[in-house]
Amino acid sequence: xxxxxxxxxxxxxxxxxxxxxxxxxxxxxxxxxxxxxxxxxxxxxxxxxxxxxxxxxxxxxxxxxxxxxxxxxxxxxxxxxxxxxxxxxxxxxxxxxxxxxxxxxxxxxxxxxxxxxxxxxxxxxxxxxxxxxxxxxxxxxxxxxxxxxxxxxxxxxxxxxxxxxxxxxxxxxxxxxxxxxxxxxxxxxxxxxxxxxxxxxxxxxxxxxxxxxxxxxxxxxxx
Numbered sequence: 001x002x003x004x005x006x007x008x009x010x011x012x013x014x015x016x017x018x019x020x021x022x023x024x025x026x027x028x029x030x031x032x033x034x035x036x037x038x039x040x041x042x043x044x045x046x047x048x049x050x051x052x053x054x055x056x057x058x059x060x061x062x063x064x065x066x067x068x069x070x071x072x073x074x075x076x077x078x079x080x081x082x083x084x085x086x087x088x089x090x091x092x093x094x095x096x097x098x099x100x101x102x103x104x105x106x107x108x109x110x111x112x113x114x115x116x117x118x119x120x121x122x123x124x125x126x127x128x129x130x131x132x133x134x135x136x137x138x139x140x141x142x143x144x145x146x147x148x149x150x151x152x153x154x155x156x157x158x159x160x161x162x163x164x165x166x167x168x169x170x171x172x173x174x175x176x177x178x179x180x181x182x183x184x185x186x187x188x189x190x191x192x193x194x195x196x197x198x199x200x201x202x203x204x205x206x207x208x209x210x211x212x213x214x215x216x217x218x219x220x221x222x223x
Contacts, residue, residue, distance in 0.1 A: 015053035020060050022047050027066055027077060028164040029130070034079035038067060064158055080166060082215055088163050093207045095156050096144055097200040100187075103146035104196035111146060112192055118142055119184050129171030133164065139184065143191075143203075170217045180206070 023043065026032045038058065040051045047054070058075040061067040065084075067075040080088070122135040137160050144156055183206050190199045 015049045016056040016060070019043065019047055019049065019054045019057035023054075023057055023061060024066070024161055027061070028161055028168070030165060030168050032077050034077055034165070036077045037073075038075040038077065040074065065162055080162070080218075082218065085163070085166065085215060085218065086211060088159055089207060089211045092156070092159050092163070093204045095152060095159070096140065096207060097204040099144035099147040099149065099152055099156060100203045101196040101200040102149060102152075103143060104191060104194055104199055106146050106148060107191055107194070109192075112188060115139065115143060115188055115191070119181070119188065122184070123181055130168055133168050133171060136180070137164065143187075166214065166218060169221075170214055173217065 023032070023038070032038065040054045040058070044051045044054045058067060058069060062069045062075065066078055068078045069075050118135070118139045122132060122139055125131040125135055141153070141157065141160070145153060147153070183202075187199060187202050187206070190202055
């Protein structure tokens with residue numbers, strides 16, 4: 001069986017897919033913030049297409065919880081309340097734990113070396129919160145992709161997209177450099193030892209350990 005490849009979203013094949021990819025990127029990177037109204041006509045003009053694919057993209061984003069559709073008023077970027085945040089991280093913990101456990105038997109030494117390179121890239125951007133989030137997500141999705149479970153990866157990708165906007169906002173206000181080098185190196189060391197149970201345990205602890213600080217930040221900004 002060939003080695004697993006890193007998970008990537010397929011290039012948009014339709015106008016709706018292109019509009020969806022454009023809006024998803026804009027929401028994840030904070031160009032559209034919580035509460036912003038999305039106007040189909042304006043977005044269609046920006047992307048260079050008709051309004052219909054944009055409206056279809058709105059419906060897709062609404063199904064994923066990223067926008068709220070309001071009758072006769074278009075779409076509005078959704079936000080997460082504290083219970084939503086906890087639920088998303090609980091789901092990430094369970095699904096990524098499963099993916100990593102399934103990935104371990106498939107890993108080659110070359111795969112692990114590739115993950116180490118991604119970790120090095122992440123560390124290069126530890127003083128740039130926005131880019132660090134991008135590299136951190138790339139590392140996690142690459143690791144999970146070795147499970148070779150496409151449906152599972154789509155769920156993980158969707159959860160990342162949901163939580164990425166508040167994560168980026170949070171890291172904009174963190175004064176210290178962003179680094180999780182020690183934790184991620186521990187994960188790689190366990191992968192090299194081919195220990196699926198310990199790998200699952202470490203990734204779940206890593207994900208769940210993020211929640212308290214993120215919740216504290218979100219509560220402070222909403223008060």
